[in-house]
Amino acid sequence: MLKYNLIPKPNSYQALDGTYTVSAATEVLCAQEFLSAGNYLTAYLKTSPVKGEGTIKIRKVGGMQPESYTLKVSPEGITAEASDARGAFYAAVTLKMILMQAQKTEGKAIVSGLLIKDCPHYGxxxxxxxxxxxxxxxxxxxxxxxxxxxxxxxxxxxxxxxxxxxxxxxxxxxxxxxxxxxxxxxxxxxxxxxxxxxxxxxxxxxxxxxxxxxxxxxxxxxxxxxxxxxxxxxxxxxxxxxxxxxxxxxxxxxxxxxxxxxxxxxxxxxxxxxxxxxxxxxxxxxxxxxxxxxxxxxxxxxxxxxxxxxxxxxxxxxxxxxxxxxxxxxxxxxxxxxxxxxxxxxxxxxxxxxxxxxxxxxxxxxxxxxxxxxxxxxxxxxxxxxxxxxxxxxxxxxxxxxxxxxxxxxxxxxxxxxxxxxxxxxxxxxxxxxxxxxxxxxxxxxxxxxxxxxxxxxxxxxxxxxxxxxxxxxxxxxxxxxxxxxxxxxxxxxxxxxxxxxxxxxxxxxxxxxxxxx
Ligand SMILES: [Zn+2]
Structure with a gap:
């Protein structure tokens, strides 16, 4: 069962234990060529990053299908992976949709642990x-x-x-x-x-x-x-x-x-x-x-x-x-x-x-x-x-x-x-x-x-x-x-x-x- 109301529905979803807390002070670190994904997220978070206030990492890895991505939320942090800029961007879009729905306390979003592995049906x-x-x-x-x-x-x-x-x-x-x-x-x-x-x-x-x-x-x-x-x-x-x-x-x-x-x-x-x-x-x-x-x-x-x-x-x-x-x-x-x-x-x-x-x-x-x-x-x-x-x-x-x-x-x-x-x-x-x-x-x-x-x-x-x-x-x-x-x-x-x-x-x-x- 999806924890969040994600549309389009990810093609693979798994709930993980624990949560991770995101705030406007959370740093968004992304590979240089994935800047569009990073910008999309920070525009939503209106981030003013503070060291030690947590991180969202958008990493480049080899061997993934075009436009596909993985997104992992665990108590250790949030990590997205993709091989191309579009995949990284869609990880950011999914994460934004999750953050919009996550439980909020004192301006912070508490995100439930999850692992999404996603790729599009049609190119x-x-x-x-x-x-x-x-x-x-x-x-x-x-x-x-x-x-x-x-x-x-x-x-x-x-x-x-x-x-x-x-x-x-x-x-x-x-x-x-x-x-x-x-x-x-x-x-x-x-x-x-x-x-x-x-x-x-x-x-x-x-x-x-x-x-x-x-x-x-x-x-x-x-x-x-x-x-x-x-x-x-x-x-x-x-x-x-x-x-x-x-x-x-x-x-x-x-x-x-x-x-x-x-x-x-x-x-x-x-x-x-x-x-x-x-x-x-x-x-x-x-x-x-x-x-x-x-x-x-x-x-x-x-x-x-x-x-x-x-x-x-x-x-x-x-x-x-x-x-x-x-x-x-x-x-x-x-x-x-x-x-x-x-x-x-x-x-x-x-x-x-x-x-x-x-x-x-x-x-x-x-x-x-x-x-x-x-x-x-x-x-x-x-x-x-x-x-x-x-x-x-x-x-x-x-x-x-x-x-x-x-x-x-x-x-x-x-x-x-x-x-x-x-x-x-x-x-x-x-x-x-x-x-x-x-x-x-x-x-x-x-x-x-x-x-x-x-x-x-x-x-x-x-x-x-x-x-x-x-x-x-x-x-x-x-x-x-x-x-x-x-x-x-x-x-x-x-x-x-x-x-x-x-x-x-x-x-x-x-x-x-x-x-x-x-
Ligand atoms: Zn004619």
Whole structure:
């Protein structure tokens, strides 16, 4: 039995005799390369170390798995061991969670003896936010990163371009900073009333992007940008209409949905544009990965079918249909990405065998699950099935328990030879317009998700998780996090948010709320 409410649950835990007392005078001694772990702890302890007032040691040892650590509390002291900086950091995170819960007397924490030996189930533990549809800004993103680190998540997938806006400053393409970053209003239309604040403009400067990436790094979180192509590009095409098949003017979309706007696959100017743009964006990020989207391009395929340039290219290359043309397009985008030393990720609905095996498949839609399972033998795969991990879906459709019960084996993954790298939860922001709404969608589902990502299947029990979650809820209340109180699934409720995700732990209709105000 765990003495403390640790989430994610450590994979091995043993109670030891005795206790150890920690105070603000306790020294934190750590290996030079584990400084981030030491800093994380001292920031919490607000330490002013005094010799002889006890020590917490964070030591480097050889031969441990990446990200794994041991943590021992005994009357002799507290010692953490790891072989890499991430492992050491996670030891510090676990210890912080323990210290928060330890019995306190006169400003000192009395920690019970224990031995934890821990390592993650998945190496890739991702969380995605979408700032094309709604923009949150640096402060909100940093708070999300803090929460992620506390839950031992290690990848932020940052969706920065879509039909509703392009959100990274470009020094090469100035119209991206104005036209592509602006929509007439941010749509909650069809779900209440349109945004009343008028024009919606937002973007990150390159300096802000670097700042977020550097902040994430101190928390051992890698940031992967996504520039979604060839569909979901209305904002880019509003700025540069000559990159579309018809060359007609368009606008960054106010409303939500899937649109026909698509980059022309038969125009070399498009590939030149992507090369310059990716060349500018890639160096801002340290991750080796770069997400090139590729999803939901079917409406655009109809445009490709009527475009002379696209037709000529198809004939030249013997491509039978628009799907194959997209394969060609994604391959060329991948070649560009490779030139900048990155590995491309793309959504599963565009991937087939013709794709270079270096392209990572991100599985979200299950309509052809057999093909996805097959792809897992051919390339690295990240799992974010919408029915489990799309946290913009309503709680009544995707409750906490369902998230927790995700089982890769039952889903037909986890077979020997399959290259499953990990899982990711998504926060599409069509209907998420504030930090409060983002927190509502995220919590407590992301807490369950973190345990699915870290703790092996045989160590997970939902009832046991629920007990530990009670402590996490107290923690969230103290921090003012607007988490959802909805527990149960309601059958017949649609996934997509006809409801706005809102305050007070309940889902409510934006239109009803507005009506009440009027
Ligand atoms: Zn075309």
């Amino acid at each position: 890739y533990r991702g969380l995605q936010i979408d700032e094309s549809r709604h923009f949150f800004g640096t402060d909100v993103v940093k708070r999300v990163l803090d929460q992620m680190a506390f839950l031992k998540l290690n990848i932020l997938h940052w969706h920065l371009s879509d039909d509703q806006g392009f959100r990274i400053e470009s020094k090469v393409f100035p119209e991206l900073n104005t036209i592509a970053a602006t929509r007439k209003y941010a749509g909650l239309k069809g779900n209440g009333l349109p945004y009343r604040g008028g024009e919606y403009f937002a973007l990150y400067t390159q300096e802000e992007i670097r700042d977020v990436v550097a902040y994430a790094k101190t928390l051992h979180i890698e940031v992967i940008p996504e520039i979604d192509i060839p569909g979901h590009t209305s904002a880019i095409l509003a700025a540069y209409p000559h990159l579309s098949c018809k060359g007609e003017p368009t606008e960054a979309k106010c409303e939500n949905g899937i649109f026909e706007e698509i980059l022309c696959a038969g125009n070399d100017a498009v590939y030149d544009f992507l090369e310059k743009l990716f060349g500018e964006i890639c160096p801002l990020f340290e991750s080796k990965y770069f997400h090139i989207g590729g999803d939901e391009a079917a409406k655009g395929h109809k445009i490709w079918d009527t475009c002379l340039k696209c037709q000529a290219l198809r004939q030249e290359n013997g491509l039978k249909n628009a799907k194959e043309l997209q394969g060609y397009f994604m391959s060329r985008a991948n070649e560009i990405i490779k030139k900048f030393g990155k590995t491309a990720i793309a959504w599963n609905d565009c991937i087939n065998d013709s794709f270079d095996e270096s392209i990572v498949c991100q599985y979200w839609i299950s309509h052809n699950l057999k093909a996805v399972r097959e792809q897992a033998y051919k390339r690295d795969l990240i799992m974010s099935p919408d029915r489990y991990f799309y946290f913009d879906y309503k709680y009544k459709f995707l409750p906490l328990k369902k998230v927790y019960k995700f089982n890769e084996v039952k889903a037909g993954f986890g077979k020997s030879g399959q290259r499953i790298r990990g899982i990711e939860c998504e926060h599409w922001a069509e209907w998420i317009d504030t930090e409060e709404a983002l927190q509502f969608a995220m919590f407590p589902r992301a807490v369950a998700f973190a345990e699915v990502a870290w703790t092996s299947l045989e160590n997970r029990r939902y009832k046991d998780f629920q007990k530990r979650l009670e402590w996490y809820k107290t923690y969230m209340r103290k921090r003012g996090i607007n988490y959802s109180r909805i527990e149960k699934r309601v059958f017949g409720v649609k996934a997509l948010p006809v409801y706005h995700l809102g305050k007070d732990g309940e889902e409510y209709r934006k239109s009803e709320a507005l009506k009440l105000k009027e």
